[in-house]
Amino acid sequence: MSATPQPLTPTAVREARSLICEHIHQTPVLTSRTLSHLATPAGGPRITLHLKCENLQKMGAFKIRGATHALARLSDAELRRGVVTHSSGNHAQALALAASTLAKRKGFEIPAHVVMPSVSTPSKIAATRGYGAEVTFSGSTAREREEVVRLVQERTGAVLVPPYDHPDIIVGQGTVALELMEQVKPELLDAVVTPCGGGGLLAGVATACTGTGVRVYGAEPREGADDCARGLKEGRRIEAVKTGTVADGLRTPVGVANWGVISDPEKVKRVYTVSEEEIKDAMRLVVERCKILIEPSSAVPVAVVLSSQEWREEVMRVFAGREEIHVGIVISGGNTTIDKVVEVFGKKAE
Amino acid sequence: MSATPQPLTPTAVREARSLICEHIHQTPVLTSRTLSHLATPAGGPRITLHLKCENLQKMGAFKIRGATHALARLSDAELRRGVVTHSSGNHAQALALAASTLAKRKGFEIPAHVVMPSVSTPSKIAATRGYGAEVTFSGSTAREREEVVRLVQERTGAVLVPPYDHPDIIVGQGTVALELMEQVKPELLDAVVTPCGGGGLLAGVATACTGTGVRVYGAEPREGADDCARGLKEGRRIEAVKTGTVADGLRTPVGVANWGVISDPEKVKRVYTVSEEEIKDAMRLVVERCKILIEPSSAVPVAVVLSSQEWREEVMRVFAGREEIHVGIVISGGNTTIDKVVEVFGKKAE
Numbered sequence: 001m002s003a004t005p006q007p008l009t010p011t012a013v014r015e016a017r018s019l020i021c022e023h024i025h026q027t028p029v030l031t032s033r034t035l036s037h038l039a040t041p042a043g044g045p046r047i048t049l050h051l052k053c054e055n056l057q058k059m060g061a062f063k064i065r066g067a068t069h070a071l072a073r074l075s076d077a078e079l080r081r082g083v084v085t086h087s088s089g090n091h092a093q094a095l096a097l098a099a100s101t102l103a104k105r106k107g108f109e110i111p112a113h114v115v116m117p118s119v120s121t122p123s124k125i126a127a128t129r130g131y132g133a134e135v136t137f138s139g140s141t142a143r144e145r146e147e148v149v150r151l152v153q154e155r156t157g158a159v160l161v162p163p164y165d166h167p168d169i170i171v172g173q174g175t176v177a178l179e180l181m182e183q184v185k186p187e188l189l190d191a192v193v194t195p196c197g198g199g200g201l202l203a204g205v206a207t208a209c210t211g212t213g214v215r216v217y218g219a220e221p222r223e224g225a226d227d228c229a230r231g232l233k234e235g236r237r238i239e240a241v242k243t244g245t246v247a248d249g250l251r252t253p254v255g256v257a258n259w260g261v262i263s264d265p266e267k268v269k270r271v272y273t274v275s276e277e278e279i280k281d282a283m284r285l286v287v288e289r290c291k292i293l294i295e296p297s298s299a300v301p302v303a304v305v306l307s308s309q310e311w312r313e314e315v316m317r318v319f320a321g322r323e324e325i326h327v328g329i330v331i332s333g334g335n336t337t338i339d340k341v342v343e344v345f346g347k348k349a350e
Numbered sequence: 351m352s353a354t355p356q357p358l359t360p361t362a363v364r365e366a367r368s369l370i371c372e373h374i375h376q377t378p379v380l381t382s383r384t385l386s387h388l389a390t391p392a393g394g395p396r397i398t399l400h401l402k403c404e405n406l407q408k409m410g411a412f413k414i415r416g417a418t419h420a421l422a423r424l425s426d427a428e429l430r431r432g433v434v435t436h437s438s439g440n441h442a443q444a445l446a447l448a449a450s451t452l453a454k455r456k457g458f459e460i461p462a463h464v465v466m467p468s469v470s471t472p473s474k475i476a477a478t479r480g481y482g483a484e485v486t487f488s489g490s491t492a493r494e495r496e497e498v499v500r501l502v503q504e505r506t507g508a509v510l511v512p513p514y515d516h517p518d519i520i521v522g523q524g525t526v527a528l529e530l531m532e533q534v535k536p537e538l539l540d541a542v543v544t545p546c547g548g549g550g551l552l553a554g555v556a557t558a559c560t561g562t563g564v565r566v567y568g569a570e571p572r573e574g575a576d577d578c579a580r581g582l583k584e585g586r587r588i589e590a591v592k593t594g595t596v597a598d599g600l601r602t603p604v605g606v607a608n609w610g611v612i613s614d615p616e617k618v619k620r621v622y623t624v625s626e627e628e629i630k631d632a633m634r635l636v637v638e639r640c641k642i643l644i645e646p647s648s649a650v651p652v653a654v655v656l657s658s659q660e661w662r663e664e665v666m667r668v669f670a671g672r673e674e675i676h677v678g679i680v681i682s683g684g685n686t687t688i689d690k691v692v693e694v695f696g697k698k699a700e
Contacts, residue, residue, distance in 0.1 A: 028378075055641045284688045291405045291643040291684035334641035338634045342696045345688045 001070055001159060005167040008261055012167075013174040013208040016065075019072040020175060023101050024064055027053045027176075029183040029328075034289045039305045041312045045322040049305065050189070051286075052180045055294050055334025059131065062176050062332050063094035063163075066200055069172030070161045071098050071110070079103075081157035082111030086138070086145040088120045089249060090335055091163035096133035113158055115148045123337075164198030165255025174204030180328045181214065190319065191215040192328035193301040193311075196228045196271055197250035199258030201332060206267040214328075215318070217311070218262065218271035219301035221245035221279060227253045228262060229271040237263070246276055246344055249297035249333065272311050274303040280344060282306055286331075296344065298331045305329065351420055351509060355517040358611055362517075363524040363558040366415075369422040370525065373451050374414055377403045377526075379533040379678075384639045389655045391662045395672040399655065400539070401636075402530045405644050405684025409481065412526050412682050413444035413513075416550055419522030420511045421448050421460070429453075431507035432461030436488070436495040438470045439599060440685055441513035446483035463508055465498045473687075514548030515605025524554030530678045531564065540669065541565040542678035543651040543661075546578045546621055547600035549608030551682060556617040564678075565668070567661070568612065568621035569651035571595035571629060577603045578612060579621040587613070596626055596694055599647035599683065622661050624653040630694060632656055636681075646694065648681045655679065 006012040030051045040047045054062040071083065079102070085095050092114040099112035114128050118137035128135055138148035152158055162169065181189050192209065196202040196218035206216040220226045224243025231238040237259040243251050254262060262268045274282075283299035285306070286292065304311050305327060319325050356362040380401045389397045404412040421433065429452070435445050442464040449462035464478050468487040478485055488498035502508055512519065531539050542559065546552040546568035556566040570576045574593025581588040587609040593601050604612060612618045624632075633649035635656070636642065654661050655677060669675050 060641060287643055288687055291410060293637055293641040293643060337638055338691065338695045341688065342692050346692045346696045 001161060001166050001168055006073070006171050008167055008170060008203070008207050008257070010208055010210050012171040013178060013204070016069045016171045017175040017178055020065060020068040020172065023068050023098070025057055026179055027056045029053065029180065030290055030292070032290050035285065035302070035306070038285070039327070041315055044312070044316050045319045046324045047305070047315070048324065048326050050180065050184050050326060050328045051290065052176060052183075052328055052330050053292065054176060055292060055298065055331050057333070059090070059093050059097050060333055060335040061090040061094065062173055062201060062330065063090040064098060065175050066164070066169035066172035066204070067091065067094040067098040067161065068101070070166070070168045071102050073168055074159060076106065078159050079106065079110045080108060081159065082113060083161050084113040084115065084149055084152045084156070084158040085161050085163060086115040086149050087163050088116045088124055090333055092116065092128045092133060093131045095161055096128060096131035100132040111156065111158065113152045113156065115145050115152065117145065164200030164252070165257050167257055169200050170204045170257060170261070171207060172204065173200045174208035176201070176330055177205040177208035180330070181209075181212065184326055184328060188326050189214050189328055190325040191217060192330065193217045193219055193304055194330040195247070195250055195297050195300045195332050196220050196254065196262070197225070197297065198252040199228065199254035199262050201330060202268065203258040203261035205330065206261050210267060215269050216267065217269055217304070219304040220271055220273050221247045221250055221300060222273035222275050225250050226273045229273050231259070232263060232271055247279055247297040247300050249295055250300065270314065272304045272308045274300060274308060278303040278307045284345070293334045293336065294331050295333045295336045298333055301329045351511060351516050351518055356423070356521050358517055358520060358553070358557050358607070360558055360560050362521040363528060363554070366419045366521045367525040367528055370415060370418040370522065373418050373448070375407055376529055377406050379403065379530060380640055380642070382640050385635065385652070385656070388635070389677070391665055394662070394666050395669045396674045397655070397665070398674065398676050400530065400534050400676060400678045401640065402526060402533075402678055402680050403642065404526060405642060405648065405681050407683070409440070409443050409447050410683055410685040411440040411444065412523055412551060412680065413440040414447060415525050416514070416519035416522035416554070417441065417444040417448040417511065418451070420516070420518045421452050423518055424509060426456065428509050429456065429460045430458060431509065432463060433511045434463040434465065434499055434502045434506070434508040435511050435513060436465040436499050437513050438466045438474055440683055442466065442478045442483060443481045445511055446478060446481035450482040461506065461508065463502045463506065465495050465502065467495065514550030514602070515607050517607055519550050520554045520607060520611070521557060522554065523550045524558035526551070526680055527555040527558035530680070531559075531562065534676055534678060538676050539564050539678055540675040541567060542680065543567045543569055543654055544680040545597070545600055545647050545650045545682050546570050546604065546612070547575070547602040547647065549578065549604040549612050551680060552618065553608040553611035555680065556611050560617060565619050566617065567619055567654070569654040570621055570623050571597045571600055571650060572623035572625050575600050576623045579623050581609070582613060582621055597629055597647040597650050599645055600650065620664065622654045622658045624650060624658055628653040628657045634695070643684045643686065644681050645683045645686045648683055651679045
């Protein structure tokens with residue numbers, strides 16, 4: 001990546017925004033009376049939820065922010081050699097789209113190489129190619145993928161753009177919080193809850209909110225992918241997850257640079273976990289009430305504000321005496337399918 | 351309904367808009383590069399589709415427009431006696447919400463009675479009550495429902511607000527087209543395609559577009575609910591449909607007042623029909639690409655522009671020589687559920 005990574009400061013997030021704003025959408029912020037009502041604790045402050053809809057972002061997820069920022073900080077010489085990443089998800093498509101968008105602006109080609117496990121579903125391979133990436137296959141383990149990335153780099157000189165564990169990615173993702181704070185009206189937002197997988201989004205939002213008074217919280221699936229919440233309790237970064245959570249975008253341990261931000265209690269107040277049923281119930285509510293399609297991963301922070309007892313206690317404690325509070329939720333993406341919805345919701349409860 | 355119904359003119363639609371605009375949302379208009387590309391015929395004009403998102407309207411459907419307008423034209427004395435309708439769908443909820451909204455403004459109660467077949471699904475009954483309606487049950491035939499409506503009227507003096515077959519409803523629904531024309535930029539819209547069930551929306555849009563040069567088309571499910579298309583061919587209104595189309599909002603014959611507009615070739619150019627598979631494919635595309643939840647009925651006009659050969663021929667003929675055209679589609683509503691999606695898409699193709 002860029003020779004001098006950005007420092008993890010609000011200023012760097014603002015600089016990132018000016019670099020990427022013309023290439024991405026300023027996504028809308030939705031409110032829902034029903035959801036806000038359900039999130040309001042009995043005897044506590046009235047909660048208004050503000051959903052920052054990155055499912056309506058280009059390529060359907062916030063990941064385009066970090067990828068666009070990482071590329072914007074590379075030199076023309078680096079861009080001509082191309083970029084490479086390993087991902088079977090949103091980051092792969094984000095990198096491919098960011099490269100083709102920037103290539104049009106620059107007037108020269110920017111090759112985007114994506115290393116995917118050969119067992120990836122054909123639709124994901126097709127989608128990644130559809131955004132203009134050259135797909136190279138690898139085995140399924142981290143070591144096998146990294147080896148193939150190394151070979152691509154040797155052959156092409158491409159720059160590695162990791163999915164989350166890099167300051168340029170983190171401050172790029174953080175731009176979503178700058179928009180959210182503006183859109184909810186300055187000085188009004190009290191807290192924001194984001195999903196936490198690799199931690200790019202959570203660390204970015206926390207960096208953007210530093211010094212603003214907005215309290216930042218993370219949200220994780222409890223079953224298997226609660227590496228961040230457990231790590232915070234144990235005081236060390238947990239390096240592996242093994243999970244089949246429905247929130248497939250969050251099946252990732254927190255990265256090193258990300259952990260540096262997230263483990264700072266001044267920056268991230270707490271990471272809450274929710275069950276698979278709570279995630280599914282939250283997804284159903286958002287889809288049916290707000291009439292938008294969201295990924296299961298995006299339902300995780302919604303599930304926190306709707307059903308985490310610990311979150312409710314935090315609200316009652318921190319905002320005691322307040323009549324109303326405003327809570328932002330980053331709806332991280334909408335890249336799911338009807339078939340996936342059928343798969344997740346089609347099975348009868350046992 | 352009101353003693354002097356509105357005439358079916360663009361002026362009446364504009365008047366309706368000024369009566370209802372403060373009570374409803376101006377819904378957004380979405381474009382999608384993928385959908386527009388798929389709609390563009392080879393060798394024909396490039397098509398840009400503009401989706402008018404009434405799924406994001408209050409109570410999730412355009413029906414709130416007609417109901418709000420009908421009530422706005424009643425006297426205070428009539429409103430105090432209340433309103434009644436028979437519907438198990440969006441119109442019931444629209445009437446209930448319109449009544450409670452207007453009641454707050456007026457400062458007195460406006461009872462809303464909804465007659466529903468006793469076999470209605472409990473969730474629909476609960477939703478209708480949730481909007482504040484008093485639900486009265488009837489048998490399932492039209493005669494049985496009408497008898498119960500009559501009894502409610504005798505008992506309460508409530509005014510009957512029919513779901514679609516009334517000029518005040520028609521011009522109320524037509525307000526959606528005024529917004530759409532403005533939002534796509536004046537003078538830019540070439541055509542608009544809307545679903546056709548009872549014909550309130552189609553007749554309203556056609557009334558609003560009279561004299562503007564915007565060509566208005568209707569869209570129906572081919573299997574069973576093509577009463578309007580068949581009626582136009584036979585030169586007479588068909589008075590009954592019997593159908594299990596997935597587009598459950600369109601399982602209704604066209605009303606009398608509606609037929610008067612729709613059968614005028616100066617106002618509605620043509621009504622196209624599409625198959626169940628085409629409707630499902632269109633719904634899948636809109637949900638997955640635009641990340642919004644739509645009812646199957648709303649997928650019907652999308653299916654027309656994506657897969658009707660007769661529509662393509664019309665485009666090639668009418669817009670021959672044009673480089674680009676702009677086509678509006680009314681996404682009529684989003685009142686469906688995850689369970690319905692599972693039911694519709696969960697069965698494997700035979």
